[in-house]
Amino acid sequence: MAPTLLAGTDTPGRRARCPDMTNGASGRLTDRACVITGAASGIGRATAERFLREGARVVAADLDGERLGRLFAGRDGVVTVVGDVAREDDARRMVAAAVESYGRIDVLVANAGVIPLLDVVEATADDWDRVMAVDGRGMFLTCKYAIEAMAGQEGGGAIVCTSSISGMAGQARQAVYGPAKFVASGLTKHLAVEWAARGIRVNAVAPGTIETxxxxxARVEPGGPEYLDEVARAHPMARFGTPEEVAAAILFLASDEASFVTGAILPVDGGYLAQ
Incomplete structure (x- = not known):
C-alpha cells in the first residue's frame, strides 16, 4: 500500500448501513460567513456541501485549485481560494476572502491536513516537517487569522478544528500524523480558554477512519482490503464513517445549538475511543 491514508467506510466483506446524511436542512447557518480549508475532498468537501444546504456563505479553500473549480465554480454563495494553509500569506488570504466577500467571518473549519502512515523508523525528518507544516502550522495560522478577525467584530464566532482519534490516543504507524493531531487537540483547548470571554468558541471533531x-x-491496492478489514475491526460499530457523518458533527459545533460548548473534542469514531 502507498504510505498515505485519508480514511474509510464499510470494511470489505462486512458491509454495514450508514445513515443518509445528505438530505434535509434547517437553515442553521443562514447568512453565516464560513471558511472551510481542505474543501476539495473528503470531510472538507462534505462540510462545504452541508453548510451550503444550511444557508451558509462559504469560502472553500484548498491547494487543489482544479478540483475546487470543478466542485464550486459558478455556484451561488461560494468563493474559492487556492492556497497552502502552511504559508502565512495564503492562510491570511483565506480569512480575508470571507471578510472582503461577506463582511465578516462567523465560522472557520480548520480541516486541511495530510495523513501519512509511517512508523518512527520509516518516517524521515522531511515527513515530520511536511505533516507538521500542514496539520500543525496550518491549523495555527488559520485559527490565528480567523480569531483576529472575529475578535474585531460583533458576535464573535466559532472555530471547529479537525483533530483525530490519533490526536487523543496512540496508534501504530502514526508516528508523524498522530503528534500533529495532538497539536490540533491541544490548540483547540488552549484557544477555547483564551477567547471564550470574547464570544469565540473553539471546538474540534476527532474522526475515526472515514471514507474518503x-x-x-486502497481497496484495490495490494494488501489494501486486508489492512482496511483490520482497521474496521478496531471500530466497535464494525464499519468506517462517512464524510457526511463528520460534517454533521461539525455543523452542530459551528451552530448556535452548541452555544455553550467550547473546548470540546467530539469523537466521531464509531466507538473507537470508548474502548
Missing amino acids: ERVAA
Whole structure:
C-alpha cells in the first residue's frame, strides 16, 4: 500500500448501513460567513456541501485549485481560494476572502491536513516537517487569522478544528500524523480558554477512519482490503464513517445549538475511543 491514508467506510466483506446524511436542512447557518480549508475532498468537501444546504456563505479553500473549480465554480454563495494553509500569506488570504466577500467571518473549519502512515523508523525528518507544516502550522495560522478577525467584530464566532482519534490516543504507524493531531487537540483547548470571554468558541471533531477517496483507492491496492478489514475491526460499530457523518458533527459545533460548548473534542469514531 502507498504510505498515505485519508480514511474509510464499510470494511470489505462486512458491509454495514450508514445513515443518509445528505438530505434535509434547517437553515442553521443562514447568512453565516464560513471558511472551510481542505474543501476539495473528503470531510472538507462534505462540510462545504452541508453548510451550503444550511444557508451558509462559504469560502472553500484548498491547494487543489482544479478540483475546487470543478466542485464550486459558478455556484451561488461560494468563493474559492487556492492556497497552502502552511504559508502565512495564503492562510491570511483565506480569512480575508470571507471578510472582503461577506463582511465578516462567523465560522472557520480548520480541516486541511495530510495523513501519512509511517512508523518512527520509516518516517524521515522531511515527513515530520511536511505533516507538521500542514496539520500543525496550518491549523495555527488559520485559527490565528480567523480569531483576529472575529475578535474585531460583533458576535464573535466559532472555530471547529479537525483533530483525530490519533490526536487523543496512540496508534501504530502514526508516528508523524498522530503528534500533529495532538497539536490540533491541544490548540483547540488552549484557544477555547483564551477567547471564550470574547464570544469565540473553539471546538474540534476527532474522526475515526472515514471514507474518503484515499480509502476507496486502497481497496484495490495490494494488501489494501486486508489492512482496511483490520482497521474496521478496531471500530466497535464494525464499519468506517462517512464524510457526511463528520460534517454533521461539525455543523452542530459551528451552530448556535452548541452555544455553550467550547473546548470540546467530539469523537466521531464509531466507538473507537470508548474502548
